[in-house]
Amino acid sequence: MEINSLTGEFVCAPTEHAFLRHKQEQTRSLLGFTLTFCTVFYLGFFATDLAALGWGPDAMILLAARLLVGLTAGSCAWLAYRRALSVRATRLAASLSEGVALACFMLISVLRPAEFHWHAMSLAIMLVVVYLYIPNRLRYASIIAVVTTVVFVFLADRYGRFTPADEFTMGMLLVLVNTFGFLAARRFHHVSREEFRSWSVLKHAAERDHLTGCFNRRYLHDHLMGGQWIDRAPEANCLSVVLCDIDHFKLINDTHGHGDGDMVLRGFARILQAAIRDGVDSVVRYGGEEFLVVLPGTDLEGGMRLAERLRVTFAATEVVSNDGATRLKATASFGVASVDLAQFSFEPPLRRLIAAADELMYRAKRNGRDRIESLQLA
Numbered sequence: 001m002e003i004n005s006l007t008g009e010f011v012c013a014p015t016e017h018a019f020l021r022h023k024q025e026q027t028r029s030l031l032g033f034t035l036t037f038c039t040v041f042y043l044g045f046f047a048t049d050l051a052a053l054g055w056g057p058d059a060m061i062l063l064a065a066r067l068l069v070g071l072t073a074g075s076c077a078w079l080a081y082r083r084a085l086s087v088r089a090t091r092l093a094a095s096l097s098e099g100v101a102l103a104c105f106m107l108i109s110v111l112r113p114a115e116f117h118w119h120a121m122s123l124a125i126m127l128v129v130v131y132l133y134i135p136n137r138l139r140y141a142s143i144i145a146v147v148t149t150v151v152f153v154f155l156a157d158r159y160g161r162f163t164p165a166d167e168f169t170m171g172m173l174l175v176l177v178n179t180f181g182f183l184a185a186r187r188f189h190h191v192s193r194e195e196f197r198s199w200s201v202l203k204h205a206a207e208r209d210h211l212t213g214c215f216n217r218r219y220l221h222d223h224l225m226g227g228q229w230i231d232r233a234p235e236a237n238c239l240s241v242v243l244c245d246i247d248h249f250k251l252i253n254d255t256h257g258h259g260d261g262d263m264v265l266r267g268f269a270r271i272l273q274a275a276i277r278d279g280v281d282s283v284v285r286y287g288g289e290e291f292l293v294v295l296p297g298t299d300l301e302g303g304m305r306l307a308e309r310l311r312v313t314f315a316a317t318e319v320v321s322n323d324g325a326t327r328l329k330a331t332a333s334f335g336v337a338s339v340d341l342a343q344f345s346f347e348p349p350l351r352r353l354i355a356a357a358d359e360l361m362y363r364a365k366r367n368g369r370d371r372i373e374s375l376q377l378a
């Protein structure tokens, strides 16, 4: 999870995407709040246009410009609050509001040329808001801020009444604001990603089994038992589970040692994880050498097909021992239970399915091991 020191983003695109999705709710509400705040102030500052220009055609032009900013930023704020905007749409709303507000600011500066000193200070404050308060990608915020600064300096040179010393001071001020804004924003992006990295490590440690990388019992109880498996397949009309247990595992431990036993466990877990659908199915280390596979949207036939594939693959797989000298082979027994969710009145179904699959798995053991027993729950 490396972070790019210039952009403040994760180098790995899927990690960056996961981070943005994780933060999206917070980003949307921050965007809504900041744009509302900016809209109120932008409109309120019409009072300064009146003070400078009085009621007249120029003041009316600026009123129209300020209303346009209010309309754009206000609509984007409303969308951010009310609609589940995507990451891309949120950035577009931020960039659009910034672009319109800064373009109107240029118009204000040109129509009030006597106050370019004040405009330079106002621009400095607006750039801080662009870099730090309106949530946007750092590279977009930087481009908007730098382009605005260049246009403003050009207009100040053309319409402002500056001495060369004033012009130099204003240029230095704007360079300072852009540099400070960029560095502070980059630091903020970096820190929030570091937080996400720590959170991900803790989450992984809390939910996963250290030896095999499969989900642990805590995850099963906290996330799957409560019915959250449905989030992974909202359209599912059936649910299956496969409970699998390595045969005579104690013998492997006793013959080859716990280290080699661990290698067999890891090898089995790898086969299970490679066989499931990413983001839909879950593999849980249920006990010592017992694993549970939860399959939302898979019927009994699908569950049995998967179990057969797992059985054959594991039986054919040789696990190399820790010292590389021995090739270990093992088999596993499987219990497959399935339920048609439309016909099932017991809540929650997963608990019942696991109990049934456990019974079936022990039946497979009694009937000779390296086999599958299955049942459709009525």
Ligand SMILES: Nc1nc2c(ncn2[C@@H]2O[C@H](COP(=O)(O)OP(=O)(O)OP(=O)(O)O)[C@@H](O)[C@H]2O)c(=O)[nH]1
Pocket: 211, 245, 246, 247, 248, 249, 250, 251, 253, 257, 258, 259, 260, 261, 262, 265, 287, 288, 289, 365
């Ligand atoms: N190496 C290793 N062994 C474990 C781990 N967790 C549990 N075990 C061992 O797994 C073995 C399970 O043995 P049993 O429950 O008797 O089952 P079995 O020998 O597989 O026999 P059947 O299930 O009836 O085929 C025990 O010896 C446990 O000590 C682990 O993380 N690593």
